[in-house]
Amino acid sequence: MRILAVWLLTASLLAGCAQIPAPPLAARAAVGNFAVDARFALKITHPDGRIENSGGRLSWTHENRMDRMLLANPLGIGLAEIESAPGHASLRTGDGKNYSAAEPDQLLAEVTGQPLPVSHLPAWLLGRPHGAGTVEHDAWSRPSRLREAGWQIDYLYADDAPDALPTRLTAIGDNIELRLRIETWKTTP
Numbered sequence: 630m631r632i633l634a635v636w637l638l639t640a641s642l643l644a645g646c647a648q649i650p651a652p653p654l655a656a657r658a659a660v661g662n663f664a665v666d667a668r669f670a671l672k673i674t675h676p677d678g679r680i681e682n683s684g685g686r687l688s689w690t691h692e693n694r695m696d697r698m699l700l701a702n703p704l705g706i707g708l709a710e711i712e713s714a715p716g717h718a719s720l721r722t723g724d725g726k727n728y729s730a731a732e733p734d735q736l737l738a739e740v741t742g743q744p745l746p747v748s749h750l751p752a753w754l755l756g757r758p759h760g761a762g763t764v765e766h767d768a769w770s771r772p773s774r775l776r777e778a779g780w781q782i783d784y785l786y787a788d789d790a791p792d793a794l795p796t797r798l799t800a801i802g803d804n805i806e807l808r809l810r811i812e813t814w815k816t817t818p
Contacts, residue, residue, distance in 0.1 A: 656792045657771070660755055662692040664815040669700075670808040673743060687809070691751045696733070711736075713747070743805060746778060753782050754798065754809075769793075779803055 670684040685708060688699040698711040707723045711733065718733040720740055730736035733747040749759040756764060756772025767773040769791045775782040785797035794816070798809040 657755060657794060659818045660794075660816045662817045663751075663754070664688075664690045664692075664813075665754070665811050666813045667809045667811045668703075669810075672806040674804040676804075696747075696751065711747070718747075744802070745805065745807075746780065746802070749778065749780075753777075753780075753800065754795070756784060756795070 665687070667687045667689070668684070669687045670682070673681045675681065685703050686701040686705065688701075690697045695714040696712065698709075700708045700711070702708055709723060710721045712719050713733040713736075716731060717729070718731070718736040719727065719729045720736055721727050728736060728740050730739060734745065737743065737745045737747055746759075752759040753775060756775060758764060758775060758777050760777065762775055762777025764772050765774040769789055771786060771791065771793060772784050772795075774784070780800055780802045782801075783799045784795040786793045787796040794811075794814050796811050798807075798811070800807040
């Protein structure tokens with residue numbers, strides 16, 4: 630009897646430690662707001678042929694047309710925080726420098742010298758054109774490639790579910806390649 634009581638107590642403690650499953654993701658078409666945690670790799674080829682690589686972690690929240698991106702190095706040390714809303718964008722670096730502009734694309738072009746289409750990324754992440762782009766679909770009717778504004782975005786998925794959200798994204802523009810490996814998605818309509 631005592632062994633049974635110990636076994637039941639152990640089983641109930643283990644059950645209490647079980648993780649609560651994450652809520653299901655909204656169907657891709659219904660996603661309006663999201664939060665992702667990802668690893669990123671950025672490769673820039675300069676006009677003189679010099680190649681510059683960087684990478685790290687990205688924590689990104691997109692809600693009600695506002696974005697907040699936290700960039701950290703692979704060890705988790707903060708590199709930059711970018712916040713944008715219609716008509717305003719700001720960037721704060723890890724060493725305390727602050728920059729601002731009317732639009733995030735303009736801000737990053739001024740700070741980095743590179744034309745990064747940050748305003749397009751929320752739509753592109755979900756496989757949607759930001760404007761007049763074209764989308765190719767895979768056998769499950771999911772976005773597999775998007776072309777827009779001189780950029781090509783390729784998508785990979787962890788499974789074959791028709792509403793699966795991408796787990797990998799590669800965006801290639803003129804002399805720029807951005808790769809995201811998305812580790813977690815949280816979505817809301």
